Amino acid sequence: MIVDRHIDALTGTLTALRRQSTTVNRWGSLLAQRLPAGHRLLVAGNGGSAAEAQHLTAELVGKFDSDRPAYSAIALHAETSSMTAIGNDYGYEKVFARQVTAHARPADIVLLLSTSGRSPNLLYAARAARAVGATVWAMTGARPNPLADAVDEAITLPGNTCSVQEAQLIAVHMVCEVFEAALRVSGESRQRAS
Template identity: 70%
Template sequence: MSAELRDHYDGLAESLTGLRSQSPRITRWGGVLAQRLTAGGRLLAAGNGGSAAEAQHLTAELVGRFRDDRQPFSAIALCAETSSVTAIGNDYGYDHVFARQVTAHARPGDVVVLLSTSGRSRNLIEAARAGRQAGALVWAMTGPAPNPLAEAADDALVLPGRSANVQEAQLVAVHVLCKAFEAALPAADRRVS
């Protein structure tokens, strides 16, 4: 194995070890998410680039299913709203593409999840501020702290490592969050009628 590949694997191991150490946070998030979504709240998620794909992955697992057959829950990937993203970017600037959508959609009882490997994306920081102003609970999944997105959120899952390794570990975090969410659902919401 080349030194470059070994370095990548070692970096991923570091990020995953950081993720494992935050298992109590993810379990808590799963319980809160189950409580809020079963009460009629929704999840709004956003990210840029690969983190946008992770945001879409998270919402797909909630609207569809992760493991167990159960009712669908409301979850929207704001980054997938291409007409909104391009119109807002054109009319207001790219820093506002998610904040304006959060302002339009977020309500008290909702959860906003923002994914960024750097934690420095201005459009996600603005979305965090908009989410908190709307009364939604704002969670960030980011790379190393300190970073402005983690500071702007109500709570943050902060992972060590380089950008690519953080993004790989965030996929695992999305799956673990979905597993914790489904485990926390009341029995009635686990069954499809």
């Protein structure tokens, strides 16, 4: 019974993710334009969302499916010396914002993952990203939540924390799949043009 309930809960969250497939496609395609042009992706989250964020950066710096160049993607929470120093000197709510201010430039993308959408450190990071002219995205739990309202675009997923985090990983994989497919198409277009 426990397993069935878990699968049923996840199914509802995945149905909501399917309804946002256009956003997932747009994100993967935009990353395929911006990262090869020298822009970067900065990602952050807390707890399980941090794990999903770091999973995304690993797929972009390494590879998801096919061999291709490495692209700049940084998981801000993995910068432990920066996080602890900033947390000590400025407070935990500024651990990501300070790094965004240091690293993000116009046309970079900042993606913030949160199941609640209420983490102060991610809200400060969203404000910092907007201030430097970066594109700001979020993956959150259900609306309404302040993080979804503070970014340019959000994928919002209803459900319990566990279902939201599991669906975030699926969304991460889908973004990577679209990203690599778009890179292949643009590479084929360049080959045909030359």
